[in-house]
Amino acid sequence: MIAAIDIRCLRVDYGDFVAVNDLTLAVPPGEVFGLVGPNGAGKTSTFRVLATLMEPTYGEVFLDGVDVLEDHENARRIIGYMPDLAPVPTDLKVWEFLDFHAAAYGLGSRSQRRERVAECLEEVALTDQAGKWCKQLSRGQTQRVVLAKTLLHRPRVLILDEPASGLDPLARRELRHTLRGLAAGGATVFVSSHILGELAEMCTSLCVMNRGRLLASGTADEVRHQLGNTTRVLKITALARHGEAAEWLSSRHGVHDLRISGHQIVFNFTGDDETQADLMEGLIRLGIRLRTFEEKRSSFEEILVEVAETNRSL
Amino acid sequence: MKSGDSKTARDTHPAWRIWDNPLFLRYCRSRLRPRGLGVSLLITVLIAGFIVALCGSIGLRGRLGAADAARPGVIALLVLQSLVLFVLGTAQVAGGMTAERDEGVIDYQRLIPMTPMAKVFGYLFGLPAREYAMFLATLPFTAWSLWRGGVDWRVWLPLYLVLFSSTLLYHFTGLVTGTVVRNRRWAFLVSMGLVFSLYTVIPQMAKFGLVFFKYLTITPVFEECLPGLLPESAGRGLKAIHAFAPTVKFFGLDFSEAVFTAFSQGGLILTFAVMLRRKWRRAESHLLGKPWAAGFFVWIQLILLGNALPLIETGTLFPSHAFRRAGIVRVSVEAPLAGEAVAMSGIYGLATLALLFVLAGMITPSLDKQVRGWRRARKQGRRSLPRFCDASSSAGFVLGMAAVGATGWYLFTRGLVESRWFPGQAVPLSTLGYFIAVMAACGLSFQALLEGRGARVLGLAAIFAGVVPLMAGAVLSVISNRMAPAASWLIGISPASMPFYASGSLLSISELPVHLARAVPRAFHFWLIVLLLAACRLLIGLRAARRAMAAEVLREP
Numbered sequence: 001m002i003a004a005i006d007i008r009c010l011r012v013d014y015g016d017f018v019a020v021n022d023l024t025l026a027v028p029p030g031e032v033f034g035l036v037g038p039n040g041a042g043k044t045s046t047f048r049v050l051a052t053l054m055e056p057t058y059g060e061v062f063l064d065g066v067d068v069l070e071d072h073e074n075a076r077r078i079i080g081y082m083p084d085l086a087p088v089p090t091d092l093k094v095w096e097f098l099d100f101h102a103a104a105y106g107l108g109s110r111s112q113r114r115e116r117v118a119e120c121l122e123e124v125a126l127t128d129q130a131g132k133w134c135k136q137l138s139r140g141q142t143q144r145v146v147l148a149k150t151l152l153h154r155p156r157v158l159i160l161d162e163p164a165s166g167l168d169p170l171a172r173r174e175l176r177h178t179l180r181g182l183a184a185g186g187a188t189v190f191v192s193s194h195i196l197g198e199l200a201e202m203c204t205s206l207c208v209m210n211r212g213r214l215l216a217s218g219t220a221d222e223v224r225h226q227l228g229n230t231t232r233v234l235k236i237t238a239l240a241r242h243g244e245a246a247e248w249l250s251s252r253h254g255v256h257d258l259r260i261s262g263h264q265i266v267f268n269f270t271g272d273d274e275t276q277a278d279l280m281e282g283l284i285r286l287g288i289r290l291r292t293f294e295e296k297r298s299s300f301e302e303i304l305v306e307v308a309e310t311n312r313s314l
Numbered sequence: 315m316k317s318g319d320s321k322t323a324r325d326t327h328p329a330w331r332i333w334d335n336p337l338f339l340r341y342c343r344s345r346l347r348p349r350g351l352g353v354s355l356l357i358t359v360l361i362a363g364f365i366v367a368l369c370g371s372i373g374l375r376g377r378l379g380a381a382d383a384a385r386p387g388v389i390a391l392l393v394l395q396s397l398v399l400f401v402l403g404t405a406q407v408a409g410g411m412t413a414e415r416d417e418g419v420i421d422y423q424r425l426i427p428m429t430p431m432a433k434v435f436g437y438l439f440g441l442p443a444r445e446y447a448m449f450l451a452t453l454p455f456t457a458w459s460l461w462r463g464g465v466d467w468r469v470w471l472p473l474y475l476v477l478f479s480s481t482l483l484y485h486f487t488g489l490v491t492g493t494v495v496r497n498r499r500w501a502f503l504v505s506m507g508l509v510f511s512l513y514t515v516i517p518q519m520a521k522f523g524l525v526f527f528k529y530l531t532i533t534p535v536f537e538e539c540l541p542g543l544l545p546e547s548a549g550r551g552l553k554a555i556h557a558f559a560p561t562v563k564f565f566g567l568d569f570s571e572a573v574f575t576a577f578s579q580g581g582l583i584l585t586f587a588v589m590l591r592r593k594w595r596r597a598e599s600h601l602l603g604k605p606w607a608a609g610f611f612v613w614i615q616l617i618l619l620g621n622a623l624p625l626i627e628t629g630t631l632f633p634s635h636a637f638r639r640a641g642i643v644r645v646s647v648e649a650p651l652a653g654e655a656v657a658m659s660g661i662y663g664l665a666t667l668a669l670l671f672v673l674a675g676m677i678t679p680s681l682d683k684q685v686r687g688w689r690r691a692r693k694q695g696r697r698s699l700p701r702f703c704d705a706s707s708s709a710g711f712v713l714g715m716a717a718v719g720a721t722g723w724y725l726f727t728r729g730l731v732e733s734r735w736f737p738g739q740a741v742p743l744s745t746l747g748y749f750i751a752v753m754a755a756c757g758l759s760f761q762a763l764l765e766g767r768g769a770r771v772l773g774l775a776a777i778f779a780g781v782v783p784l785m786a787g788a789v790l791s792v793i794s795n796r797m798a799p800a801a802s803w804l805i806g807i808s809p810a811s812m813p814f815y816a817s818g819s820l821l822s823i824s825e826l827p828v829h830l831a832r833a834v835p836r837a838f839h840f841w842l843i844v845l846l847l848a849a850c851r852l853l854i855g856l857r858a859a860r861r862a863m864a865a866e867v868l869r870e871p
Contacts, residue, residue: 087418
């Protein structure tokens with residue numbers, strides 16, 4: 001199967017600064033694939049190369065088998081690109097902006113275009129704003145108008161740079177539904193954000209970039225594992241015999257930083273799921289009556305901050 | 315994609331169907347909204363009506379006939395129309411194009427499936443849509459004045475055709491500037507500066523032998539048509555004057571002013587269109603490809619020579635002739651001075667050198683582009699770069715253009731010096747060798763610095779070797795005549811002085827003042843040798859650097 005997005009050894013330099021460094025990844029068709037990283041990670045540069053708007057220093061990029069660097073025209077037919085900050089012209093109304101793009105993409109007669117524009121506006125829940133000037137829209141509404149423009153010609157590969165920035169929680173949920181719907185319809189969605197949690201909810205798989213380098217890719221769990229952040233905080237509440245339980249736990253492999261606070265024993269655990277289950281089983285065998293056994297993983301945000309800081313200090 | 319996957323951009327939006335061009339329609343929509351357009355039209359109609367009424371009233375007061383009274387209105391309306399199309403329209407094109415990039419929406423336009431030329435035409439005619447509407451609003455007044463004044467269609471048709479071609483030329487200038495210059499304010503200033511130069515400054519070079527440049531404006535055609543636009547009595551006198559020089563000479567051919575202006579402007583319009591097409595196809599492209607730049611250089615040389623050479627024998631090419639006609643100088647002798655011929659030769663050389671620098675700057679690849687070119691070649695399994703690609707070295711083309719430019723310069727100089735005005739004088743073939751050496755040394759040094767060291771180093775070199783010696787020499791020379799030889803040595807460092815030094819040193823008619831007669835030729839020969847050696851050194855270094863770069867890139871894993 002041909003990957004919908006196939007990036008090989010991509011490098012983008014701005015003078016002496018390396019924005020994207022040897023990026024290689026493949027995204028199968030029908031996925032909602034997330035690219036996450038802090039500001040300056042190289043996300044926008046990668047997206048601009050994919051969208052044929054920038055020539056990389058070197059590397060190869062294929063979209064649905066089309067060489068982006070050699071065959072601009074065909075590549076542009078299959079992509080829908082939504083840039084970061086999603087600019088809109090200040091001298092057009094929302095429907096005029098969309099109608100212009102529908103005409104440019106050759107989407108049929110005036111009535112056919114009007115129909116398609118209405119469909120896309122409905123998809124982003126902006127039907128009632130069609131007659132408004134683009135410059136009068138709020139940030140979130142502007143994002144949605146540009147998303148509607150991106151969807152007009154039913155692209156096979158959607159490249160969305162920070163589409164959720166500026167959206168309220170409701171609009172984010174709608175965006176999530178829209179993107180999943182598009183992926184279910186066969187389109188491949190490549191979406192970026194600097195908020196990992198946001199992408200984790202939205203994407204079927206994702207990758208993490210920092211300082212131009214790919215740090216991890218896969219499902220959310222795989223990414224967490226690859227980033228080496230398998231530490232979880234476990235909290236146990238026992239009805240009695242806390243000291244005994246704490247002593248037994250301290251002797252187990254993978255248990256660190258154990259502390260007792262009232263009825264609660266809190267510790268960091270670096271073992272896998274199996275050994276975690278063994279802990280619980282062991283405590284019960286000891287005859288310790290457990291009221292709760294809670295697990296708290298580091299949030300994606302914390303992982304990203306940690307990764308960014310580690311990289312900064314290197 | 316549901317809608318016509320197999321259709322190409324060329325099928326969907328052919329460039330020639332301007333009325334169906336989405337970009338054109340988008341700008342018609344935004345720039346022809348009743349609120350904004352209404353005010354503009356009202357002001358235009360008021361001014362046009364005022365002009366017609368005032369001209370008619372003045373004519374009647376002067377007891378002119380109805381026809382004669384209406385004619386001056388055509389001229390005044392033409393000025394208004396020129397202001398609307400040339401100034402407002404060009405500013406709109408340049409500013410609108412930069413605003414697109416400023417707002418960031420230009421990226422959307424890059425991605426839409428329209429051919430580069432369709433996009434160019436969409437912007438070219440769409441951005442100044444309101445100015446075209448304002449122009450159209452003046453046409454009823456023009457039509458009335460033409461009808462009332464009984465102006466022959468053979469007078470107004472060429473005039474309005476050239477008005478349109480000039481409009482296209484200036485709008486193309488604005489579009490190229492708006493596309494290339496990234497800062498919105500600078501784009502506006504540069505485009506207006508360029509249009510101002512094209513319309514007023516550069517045509518002044520016609521007075522110094524470079525006749526072609528006056529055909530970048532509407533002026534020659536306007537002057538040709540003027541007798542037909544003036545009241546009968548005034549027009550008759552002008553017609554008689556025009557009868558002496560009724561056509562444009564181009565080598566052995568005769569053209570009307572309108573045809574030659576359209577031809578001259580057409581060449582530039584085509585070149586601008588090529589530049590924009592390249593930029594829309596790939597934003598990183600050079601403005602011109604190497605063969606096109608070389609072809610354009612040859613075309614300019616042909617036009618310059620073709621216009622200038624036929625005017626030497628009549629003496630009309632010489633500045634003194636024009637000054638005498640204008641009554642600026644009172645010279646008892648009809649013959650041109652030797653000094654002005656030497657200066658004209660120098661100016662031709664300098665203009666050629668300037669054009670060589672501009673084109674060399676356009677076709678010379680940056681270091682980054684060279685690396686990308688080699689990587690692309692490696693990807694395609696090549697061991698060398700295609701000769702005409704942007705990343706390949708421009709040295710060969712610059713050398714070729716230098717040779718062509720030097721030949722043009724030589725032919726122009728020989729035409730001047732060996733004319734009937736300077737009997738017994740000749741320009742030996744060795745002068746051609748010197749001219750080639752000057753052009754090649756300056757052009758190749760410029761090219762090698764830009765290609766090998768980058769724009770920053772070239773800029774510094776231009777300041778310290780090109781401008782500072784001129785300024786220092788000028789200051790030194792005004793102190794006293796005793797300092798003049800030292801000043802001429804200092805000025806000789808600058809490549810900009812080379813054409814003048816070459817003409818002053820090599821031409822037999824040259825009459826340098828006594829205190830410069832020895833210094834200038836010596837400085838010329840010395841600095842020419844130094845510049846030639848520097849060019850060779852830079853080229854050798856460049857060649858080695860390119861080889862090392864190629865080897866490194868081809869070796870990369």
